Structures are given as C-alpha cells and as structure tokens.
Amino acid sequence: MAQSDIKDPYAVLGVAKNASETDIKKAYRQLAKKLHPDLNPGDKAKAEQFSAVTAAYDLLGDPEKRRRFDAGEIDANQQETPERQYYRSYADADPSGRYAFDGDFDDLGSFFSQAFGGRAGGFGRGGAQMKVRGKDRHFHLQVSLMEALKGAKKTVGLPEGGRISISIPAGIEDGKSLRLSGKGEAGRNGGPAGDAYVRVDITPDPVFERDGDDIKMDLPVSIDEAVLGATVSVPTIDGRVNLKVPQNSSSGRVMRLKGKGAPKSGGHGAGDLLVRLKIVMPETPDKALEDAIRDWRSRYSYDPRADWKGGNR
Amino acid sequence: MMMTKTEVLTRIERLSADRLEVCVRQAWVRPYRGEAGPVFDETDVARLNLIVELTEDMAVNEEAVPVILGLLDEVGSLRKRARAIDAALNAEGEAVCDAVLARLQQFEQTGR
Numbered sequence: 001m002a003q004s005d006i007k008d009p010y011a012v013l014g015v016a017k018n019a020s021e022t023d024i025k026k027a028y029r030q031l032a033k034k035l036h037p038d039l040n041p042g043d044k045a046k047a048e049q050f051s052a053v054t055a056a057y058d059l060l061g062d063p064e065k066r067r068r069f070d071a072g073e074i075d076a077n078q079q080e081t082p083e084r085q086y087y088r089s090y091a092d093a094d095p096s097g098r099y100a101f102d103g104d105f106d107d108l109g110s111f112f113s114q115a116f117g118g119r120a121g122g123f124g125r126g127g128a129q130m131k132v133r134g135k136d137r138h139f140h141l142q143v144s145l146m147e148a149l150k151g152a153k154k155t156v157g158l159p160e161g162g163r164i165s166i167s168i169p170a171g172i173e174d175g176k177s178l179r180l181s182g183k184g185e186a187g188r189n190g191g192p193a194g195d196a197y198v199r200v201d202i203t204p205d206p207v208f209e210r211d212g213d214d215i216k217m218d219l220p221v222s223i224d225e226a227v228l229g230a231t232v233s234v235p236t237i238d239g240r241v242n243l244k245v246p247q248n249s250s251s252g253r254v255m256r257l258k259g260k261g262a263p264k265s266g267g268h269g270a271g272d273l274l275v276r277l278k279i280v281m282p283e284t285p286d287k288a289l290e291d292a293i294r295d296w297r298s299r300y301s302y303d304p305r306a307d308w309k310g311g312n313r
Numbered sequence: 314m315m316m317t318k319t320e321v322l323t324r325i326e327r328l329s330a331d332r333l334e335v336c337v338r339q340a341w342v343r344p345y346r347g348e349a350g351p352v353f354d355e356t357d358v359a360r361l362n363l364i365v366e367l368t369e370d371m372a373v374n375e376e377a378v379p380v381i382l383g384l385l386d387e388v389g390s391l392r393k394r395a396r397a398i399d400a401a402l403n404a405e406g407e408a409v410c411d412a413v414l415a416r417l418q419q420f421e422q423t424g425r
Contacts, residue, residue: 033371038363038385041392087363090356091389098343099360101383101390116394140315140345140352156346199345201315 006076009056009069017070021063028057037086047086095177096197098138131191136184139166139198145205148172149215149237149262166198171263171270174202174210207235213271214261220280221245236260236273243275251279315345315352324358327365336364341382 006012010019013027033039035050059076060066068074091099106113139156151170155163164183172178177199184194202210209216219234229247233240236257243255254276261271282289305311322330336342337351342360344351353361360382367373367381402410 029370029372032366036366036371039381041388085355085359087356087359088385088389090359091386092393094354094356096345096356099356099386099389100393101387103387105391105394112394115398138343138345140347142315142347154348156348158346 006052006055009059009076012052012056013060015060021061024057024060028053028061038088041088096138096199097136102135129189132188133191134185134187134194136194137196139164139196141166141168141198141200142203143168143200144203145208145210146237148174148200148202149208149210164196168200171265172200172202174200176200208237210262211274212262213264214274215271216274216276218278219243219255219275220278221249223279223281226251226277226279234275237262245277249277251277253277315347315354316358317350317352321353321358321361325361325365327369328361332365333361336361339379341378 010017013024013031015023015027019027031053032050035046035053037043037047037050040046056076058065059069059074065074069076104113105116137158141154141156143152143154147168149171151172152168153165154168155165157163166178166180168178177197180196180198182193183196186193207217215237217234219232221230221232224230225232225245226249227247229249230245231242232245234243238260241257241260243257245255254274257273257275259270260273263270316324318330318333322328322333337344341364342353342357344353344357346352364378364382367378368375373381402413
C-alpha cells in the first residue's frame with residue numbers, strides 16, 4: 001500500500017467543494033485521460049500526479065467516504081491506494097512477446113530494418129499481394145516435476161479445431177519456453193507460417209526438489225537406523241533403489257546417488273540425487289529408551305557443539 | 314502463476330465474465346492456450362485492468378479500444394528498441410557515444 005500525500009482532494013481533482021457526483025466523475029475522467037501512466041510511458045511526473053488523482057477520486061467518488069471526509073471524520077492522507085503496476089511495466093518484462101508490435105520498422109531506415117528486421121516484414125513488397133507471415137501461437141503447459149524430468153507428450157486444442165501435440169524434452173527447466181518452428185498460424189499469400197511458443201511451468205513435487213542438474217530429497221530415518229546403520233528403500237526418478245545409511249549418521253548428512261538426478265541439457269548424462277538424512281524421534285516418548293539413554297549418558301558423553309561456530313559468539 | 318478465467322474475474326472486480334469473453338474474442342487480450350482452455354498471466358491481468366480503465370474511467374468507446382491498444386503496443390515496441398540501441402551504444406564506449414551524439418546534434422541543427 002502506498003500513501004498519496006494529498007491534503008485537499010477537491011483541489012487535486014480541480015472541483016468545487018459542492019461539486020456534484022457527475023462533476024467529480026467528469027473531472028476524474030478528464031484527468032485520467034491526460035495522466036494515465038500507460039498513456040504516458042516513462043513520464044514520472046504524470047504518474048505521480050495520476051496516483052494523487054486516483055487517491056482523491058477514491059475518496060470523493062464514493063458518497064459515503066466523501067461525507068465522512070467533509071465531516072472531518074477521515075483525513076485525505078489516510079487514503080490508502082494499493083501499490084499497483086501499470087500495464088506497460090508488465091508488457092516491458094513480458095518474455096512471450098504476445099503483445100509486441102508485429103509490423104515492421106523498415107520505414108525508419110536501413111539501420112533499423114537491419115537491426116530489428118526479420119520478425120514480420122521483409123517478404124517482398126506489393127500491396128495486397130504481399131506475403132504475410134502467420135501469427136505466432138502461445139501455449140502454456142503445467143507439468144509435474146516427474147513429467148519435466150522424464151519428458152512428456154501433451155496435446156492442446158486449437159481455437160479453429162484440431163489438436164497440436166507437444167513433446168516436452170526430458171530435463172526441461174521451470175518457466176522455460178519451447179519454440180516449435182512453423183507451428184503457428186498459416187501465412188497469407190504464400191507467406192511462411194508463424195511459430196508456436198510453449199511456456200512450461202513445473203508444479204513443485206512433495207518429495208523431490210530440483211537444484212540445477214541435481215535433485216534433492218529429505219529421507220526420514222529412525223534413531224536406531226541412524227545409530228546402527230541400515231539399508232532403506234528410497235524412491236528415485238527411475239524407480240526405487242536401496243540406500244545404505246552408514247552407522248552413526250548425523251541428521252543432515254547428505255548421501256549422493258550418482259546419475260540419479262536430472263538429465264543434463266544436451267542429453268549427456270544426468271546430475272545426482274542428493275539424499276539428506278532427517279532423524280525422526282518416535283511418535284510417543286518411550287520409557288525404556290529414556291532409561292537406556294540416561295544410562296548411556298552417565299558413562300559416555302560428547303560435545304556436539306565442539307566444532308560449532310556458534311560456540312564463541 | 315497462470316490463472317483461469319474464474320481466477321482473473323476475482324482479481325479484477327469491475328470485469329464481468331461477458332466482458333472478458335469479448336476481450337478474448339476480439340484478441341485485445343491473447344491468453345496462452347493450456348490443456349484445459351485459456352490461461353492468463355500477470356501481463357494479461359494488467360492489460361485487462363487497462364481496458365477496464367479505458368472504457369469505464371475514461372469513457373473510451375468500443376471501437377477505439379483496439380486502436381489505443383495497437384498504438385500502445387507499437388509505442389512499447391519502439392521504446393524497447395530504443396533501449397536496446399541505448400545499451401548497444403553504451404557498450405561501444407564513450408568515443409562512439411560522443412560521435413553519435415555529435416551527429417544527432419548536427420541533424421537537429423541543419424535538418425540533414
């Protein structure tokens with residue numbers, strides 16, 4: 001939330017204290033057309049003025065709020081307006097290019113057409129018969145982490161009917177876009193088809209967490225397994241394997257299963273599966289265990305914080 | 314995070330389901346196609362917000378909406394390209410920037 005520092009909302013909107021609801025709306029409308037940040041990209045002064053105008057209108061455009069302000073019950077400075085991002089800041093950052101101008105800038109000169117050409121224009125001239133490249137299509141697929149790691153085949157319906165099938169390569173990263181050349185809309189007058197872009201988002205997995213080429217996983221172990229060592233069956237992306245937990249393992253110890261991680265891009269090998277041990281106490285306290293530990297402590301004790309950096313802080 | 318139509322409608326109070334339908338059909342807003350129908354991102358929500366403000370707050374009529382959006386897209390693309398040129402020139406160093414600036418001043422003064 002941002003606070004717009006306005007003292008007199010009537011002055012901000014340029015209306016009299018006794019202005020009618022219609023007058024206030026009209027004044028706001030005029031100012032919005034002049035000051036809206038999306039219609040004045042890059043103009044900071046107008047953006048600030050617009051936020052004051054919006055705050056003033058939030059107050060005076062609502063008869064009940066206006067009555068309370070006039071009665072001195074609320075202050076214009078208490079008027080909170082949600083911090084908002086205007087369209088242009090999203091459009092600026094949008095990697096998909098769905099709203100990029102698809103005409104060409106050839107008329108701006110040879111430098112511009114060389115520097116930025118090739119997207120839409122450049123397929124010969126000639127009025128109505130000009131070859132026109134088809135529009136790009138934009139798809140979105142939400143996949144599980146397992147599908148992203150193993151690869152998957154998906155189909156998506158097209159607005160004009162029919163379906164397009166999309167292969168997701170094994171090991172794709174979250175938020176990445178695939179480009180399917182020529183899978184966009186058909187061109188006109190013999191122009192080439194557009195491309196299809198497929199943005200892939202990955203739903204987090206409750207067990208596996210991806211970290212670059214590696215996959216991380218927490219493995220709960222009992223105190224007896226941690227003390228005595230054990231062989232535990234653990235899931236990997238290629239099915240279950242037996243993992244040897246060494247004797248006397250601390251919580252947080254990381255075991256590395258080579259080659260059981262994410263496929264590396266380019267199809268050469270895979271990262272590792274990093275299994276982090278997490279010692280879990282029994283659900284209910286146990287008298288026998290407590291007695292045994294008490295007895296053990298009387299004969300043998302150790303300082304787990306001997307090498308700990310927090311010891312001398 | 315991607316949103317369904319229903320989620321978009323809860324995000325934008327002043328947008329009705331019919332109105333959203335019109336915005337998509339006219340291609341004023343171009344959502345991604347997902348397995349279960351159209352999905353929207355934050356850019357789409359911001360664009361829909363702008364459309365609501367244009368038509369509700371600024372009394373822009375239906376026919377003018379695509380004209381304004383088209384011009385805004387073109388201005389946006391030009392600004393993006395201008396920024397790319399700025400970055401490219403800066404990467405070339407001071408000497409190149411000074412030379413280009415001198416040329417620009419010359420064009421402004423003499424018109425050629």
